[in-house]
Amino acid sequence: MNDTPTPTTPDDGGPDPTATPAAEPTDIPPATTSPVAPTVKAAGGPSPVEPTDIPLQSSTADPAAGDSWPAPETPGIAVTGLKRAFGEVRAVDGVTFIAPAGAVTALVGPNGSGKTTLLLMLAGLLRPDAGEAFIAGHDVVSANLDARSAVGWMPDTFGTWDTLTCHEILTLFAQAYGIAQADAAERASVLLERLYLDEFADRPARVLSRGQKQRLGLARALVHDPDVLLLDEPASGLDPRSRIELRDTLRDLAREGKTVLVSSHVLSELDEIADHAVFLSRGRTVETLPSDTETSREWRLEALDPTALRRFLDDQGIAWRDGSGTGALGDVVISSDGYDPILQLIRAAVEADLPLHTVAPATGRLEATYLSLDEERK
Amino acid sequence: MNTWSFSFRGLRTVTELELKQRVRSRRWAVGLLVWFCFIGLVTTLILITAFTTTTGANASERSGIAATAFGVITLFVLAMGLIIAPTFTATSLNGDRHSGTLAVLQATRLSALEIAAGKLVGAWLVAGLFLVVALPFLLLTMTLGRLSVWAVLTCFLVIVFEVAIVCAIGLGWSALMQRTSASTVMTYLTVFFLSALTVVFTVLMIPFAQEENATVHTWRLSPADEAAWDSDLSAYIDELYEAGLEEVINNRWGDYEEWPTDAPLPPVERCQWIETNSRDVTHSERFWWMLVLNPVVIMADIVPTGGATTEPTLGGYNSPVSSSGDIFLTLKTLLRGITLPPDMIVERCQSLYNNIRNVEIDWRVNPPTITANDGTELPTAEVPAEIQAERERSEDQRALEDGHAYWPWGIAGNLLLAGVFFTIAVRRLRIPYATLAPGTRVA
Numbered sequence: 076m077n078d079t080p081t082p083t084t085p086d087d088g089g090p091d092p093t094a095t096p097a098a099e100p101t102d103i104p105p106a107t108t109s110p111v112a113p114t115v116k117a118a119g120g121p122s123p124v125e126p127t128d129i130p131l132q133s134s135t136a137d138p139a140a141g142d143s144w145p146a147p148e149t150p151g152i153a154v155t156g157l158k159r160a161f162g163e164v165r166a167v168d169g170v171t172f173i174a175p176a177g178a179v180t181a182l183v184g185p186n187g188s189g190k191t192t193l194l195l196m197l198a199g200l201l202r203p204d205a206g207e208a209f210i211a212g213h214d215v216v217s218a219n220l221d222a223r224s225a226v227g228w229m230p231d232t233f234g235t236w237d238t239l240t241c242h243e244i245l246t247l248f249a250q251a252y253g254i255a256q257a258d259a260a261e262r263a264s265v266l267l268e269r270l271y272l273d274e275f276a277d278r279p280a281r282v283l284s285r286g287q288k289q290r291l292g293l294a295r296a297l298v299h300d301p302d303v304l305l306l307d308e309p310a311s312g313l314d315p316r317s318r319i320e321l322r323d324t325l326r327d328l329a330r331e332g333k334t335v336l337v338s339s340h341v342l343s344e345l346d347e348i349a350d351h352a353v354f355l356s357r358g359r360t361v362e363t364l365p366s367d368t369e370t371s372r373e374w375r376l377e378a379l380d381p382t383a384l385r386r387f388l389d390d391q392g393i394a395w396r397d398g399s400g401t402g403a404l405g406d407v408v409i410s411s412d413g414y415d416p417i418l419q420l421i422r423a424a425v426e427a428d429l430p431l432h433t434v435a436p437a438t439g440r441l442e443a444t445y446l447s448l449d450e451e452r453k
Numbered sequence: 454m455n456t457w458s459f460s461f462r463g464l465r466t467v468t469e470l471e472l473k474q475r476v477r478s479r480r481w482a483v484g485l486l487v488w489f490c491f492i493g494l495v496t497t498l499i500l501i502t503a504f505t506t507t508t509g510a511n512a513s514e515r516s517g518i519a520a521t522a523f524g525v526i527t528l529f530v531l532a533m534g535l536i537i538a539p540t541f542t543a544t545s546l547n548g549d550r551h552s553g554t555l556a557v558l559q560a561t562r563l564s565a566l567e568i569a570a571g572k573l574v575g576a577w578l579v580a581g582l583f584l585v586v587a588l589p590f591l592l593l594t595m596t597l598g599r600l601s602v603w604a605v606l607t608c609f610l611v612i613v614f615e616v617a618i619v620c621a622i623g624l625g626w627s628a629l630m631q632r633t634s635a636s637t638v639m640t641y642l643t644v645f646f647l648s649a650l651t652v653v654f655t656v657l658m659i660p661f662a663q664e665e666n667a668t669v670h671t672w673r674l675s676p677a678d679e680a681a682w683d684s685d686l687s688a689y690i691d692e693l694y695e696a697g698l699e700e701v702i703n704n705r706w707g708d709y710e711e712w713p714t715d716a717p718l719p720p721v722e723r724c725q726w727i728e729t730n731s732r733d734v735t736h737s738e739r740f741w742w743m744l745v746l747n748p749v750v751i752m753a754d755i756v757p758t759g760g761a762t763t764e765p766t767l768g769g770y771n772s773p774v775s776s777s778g779d780i781f782l783t784l785k786t787l788l789r790g791i792t793l794p795p796d797m798i799v800e801r802c803q804s805l806y807n808n809i810r811n812v813e814i815d816w817r818v819n820p821p822t823i824t825a826n827d828g829t830e831l832p833t834a835e836v837p838a839e840i841q842a843e844r845e846r847s848e849d850q851r852a853l854e855d856g857h858a859y860w861p862w863g864i865a866g867n868l869l870l871a872g873v874f875f876t877i878a879v880r881r882l883r884i885p886y887a888t889l890a891p892g893t894r895v896a
Contacts, residue, residue, distance in 0.1 A: 200884045
């Protein structure tokens with residue numbers, strides 16, 4: 076357990092120096108069932124979700140919903156009180172959340188928090204000890220085959236079939252999902268093109284780079300056009316360009332109405348793609364969070380006149396500390412609850428004629444939440 | 454949960470995946486070439502050895518030698534098949550699990566049965582190709598040995614069958630064992646058990662199947678008659694001595710060249726059943742079943758014996774089977790003989806005549822006729838049916854005809870064993886997993 080919340084260097088390279096409050100493009104698809112997700116824990120504090128609130132869940136996400144499928148309200152993934160132990164180790168110990176269709180849901184948690192085990196249960200490979208999980212309305216245990224048919228699972232390790240070409244792998248997997256051979260070959264070609272792998276179609280999978288393999292793994296998970304996508308650490312080991320491509324692909328898939336659940340502990344990348352987040356710690360859901368929730372986090376300010384900036388903050392009565400800039404006076408870091416204090420601060424700075432040129436979040440939303448949870452845990 | 458559901462499309466998908474994965478690697482092609490050269494080399498060496506050590510043999514002897522060569526080569530191909538078969542499946546499931554390709558397959562619509570069957574069929578087809586490569590050498594010896602096509606075909610099918618059995622066993626072990634090295638060792642141990650330990654255990658059973666002082670029925674003279682004849686003989690010899698005819702005794706009788714015509718003949722007409730409890734016998738028929746799982750036994754037992762000559766031979770000392778050069782026939786005779794209960798009937802009457810050259814005995818009629826050189830019919834008695842029956846067939850023939858066949862039991866037993874291992878593999882592939890073996894990862 077990495078209980079030490081090493082404060083990751085506040086400046087994260089600032090890929091988007093814009094001070095726009097919503098760094099996330101607010102392109103939530105119209106079909107998004109955002110009302111559903113917040114009901115999970117919208118008002119809930121960061122206290123760990125206990126199985127006590129299962130009744131609340133089952134009213135919205137239980138077999139009743141399965142009957143009404145494909146009603147738009149049916150969440151892609153509905154999980155209540157899910158538990159799974161391996162011997163003494165309780166890998167998943169009470170997970171409850173809903174991942175709505177047409178949105179990307181992030182599954183966040185430290186190593187060993189049960190993310191992979193949870194995904195294995197959702198992929199229909201592992202039987203839960205307790206609790207229920209529905210994939211597109213199908214119970215992963217009692218309707219295992221239907222649930223498996225509706226889910227595309229991309230494991231954290233990409234297995235290699237040494238001598239098979241990319242096209243063959245996809246064709247065979249399409250056939251494994253019961254798609255006729257001709258259609259399967261067609262589907263494989265379409266997917267290779269979509270994931271920019273068409274030039275590797277007839278090359279063996281082993282020659283692919285890591286990023287290309289990840290894309291092939293994603294293509295494999297998409298081969299039967301599943302309603303629900305489970306991606307386990309899809310961006311690990313990817314270069315920045317591949318990450319951006321992955322992000323765009325996942326956003327496109329969500330826009331098509333698919334339910335996308337992405338696990339990762341690289342929070343900055345999840346921040347960019349996830350509409351919602353589910354936080355796992357020691358096998359439990361500790362927080363579920365829609366993307367537009369205002370969270371308390373740190374902001375980085377920079378002005379042409381650093382001294383004036385510090386004086387201004389002192390005048391405003393805002394606590395600040397030096398950022399991690401060069402030894403000389405540079406940026407400062409303040410913390411803020413939500414966006415309103417920041418908007419007021421910008422307004423005041425303009426009025427005070429302060430040459431303020433940068434106002435940017437020092438940490439991602441998910442990271443802030445993650446660290447706050449981590450601290451609370453101690 | 455579709456663990457046991459099955460469709461040919463699913464089977465074909467997994468088989469295709471398996472075949473494409475294996476057949477396209479260069480390693481595989483090299484292996485096939487090495488295998489071909491190796492079998493070819495061994496076959497050539499066997500044939501050269503067989504024919505150079507027997508120069509000057511006539512045609513029928515030559516075909517006997519070729520038959521021996523065929524047997525040796527067939528057994529060699531069987532042994533090699535049993536040696537390579539585990540490599541095709543013994544790491545099939547746990548290896549795929551390690552390389553992360555099993556779980557994604559399980560997560561599809563494919564059932565556990567389809568995955569297991571597809572892997573088995575794929576491995577079997579690849580192994581079958583190895584056997585097909587060895588086929589020309591079997592056909593070569595078949596031509597040389599003038600063996601029947603059926604014999605060769607049967608041998609080949611048995612090898613293909615046994616390889617399939619070992620493939621299924623390997624698949625089961627690869628599902629049971631977490632480590633690929635462990636499953637490989639276990640598969641080889643199982644093959645070793647079937648082909649070698651069954652024989653060892655059978656031999657070890659011998660002391661436990663002994664019957665001491667078994668009741669034996671002997672067709673012989675009564676002790677009184679024997680003593681009487683002995684004393685008659687002694688009296689006759691004493692007479693010869695007294696007459697100074699030692700030479701007659703030494704030269705004629707001493708080396709059994711010629712029985713003096715006036716010597717007293719054994720009173721065979723007075724032979725009778727005498728019961729004794731003096732014999733220790735081994736009841737091999739009690740444990741022959743231990744051998745049925747042995748692939749070599751099945752092979753030897755199932756091969757058609759064709760034109761094996763099994764003419765009746767008195768006393769069974771001259772075995773046409775063992776001189777035929779057919780290894781399988783020899784083995785089969787031996788094996789089937791094991792299944793028969795020990796012979797509790799002993800014939801000690803006619804053998805009294807074995808050394809008497811100046812009488813002619815016609816055993817074909819019952820009672821036999823015994824004619825002295827001077828044409829007089831000597832007294833005779835009817836031979837009991839049990840003994841007459843034994844005389845009509847050689848011991849080998851009796852073993853082949855009366856002995857239990859091994860192969861139906863062997864094939865059934867092997868199928869059962871393979872079925873158990875295959876079922877284990879399917880059950881271990883069943884998802885969603887309720888329990889996982891310690892240390893196992895799903896993906």
